[in-house]
Amino acid sequence: MAADVRLALEAFDPAAELGAFAACYSQAGGIVSFLGQVRSGEGVEALELRHYGPLTLPGMEDLAEAVLGRWALAGLLIVHRAGEMAPGEPIVLVAAASRHRRDAFAATDFTMDHLKSDSWFWKREKVGGEWRWVEPREQDHADLARWG
């Protein structure tokens, strides 16, 4: 089994991705997925994620390896956007397929916590026509610490 890890530079269709993933792992008893999307409201007109080619995708692949080493999964999918996104657009899709649901829940949770606070992305938001960089949130680091 191998992970499917992708850095998407254009919009992707999370429903199609999840459908294809589920079809690949029909023998798995459970699939857990998480979809992160750009919040609408709060005056944010656009969101941009910057990445650094030599580090970002290799870092995501290392994360996937760590997840596969930690939980018994049939399959793991990580699709993460970079570039400019509008409110409502998908940012990240993580899905884990496993024989038993608890492994899939935990693996998805772990993957998201690490993508949020330990992956090579820099985020900025456009508010009132002006771009501003988003600083890391303490909560993200607290989330990461849960995993020891």
Next chain:
Amino acid sequence: MVRLVFLGRLENVAGVAHMNCPLAEPTTLADLLGMLPTALAEALQGPKVRVARNGTVAGAEGLVVQDGDELAFLPPVSGG
């Protein structure tokens, strides 16, 4: 030539996402930073800024830069 890459808010401090610096001979990171505008050099040496040399995160201490290298300056991430 050394290529400097500025990620996140460091791009705003530098005013550009990347720049090329001529380099006659291998130079320490400290000396290289000394050639840059003071405000930028200070921002690049911030306590949470990490440095990657040719795609590998490296310790800034004692780092020597050579012709053809790419140095990326990485502020704290804020992804997902």
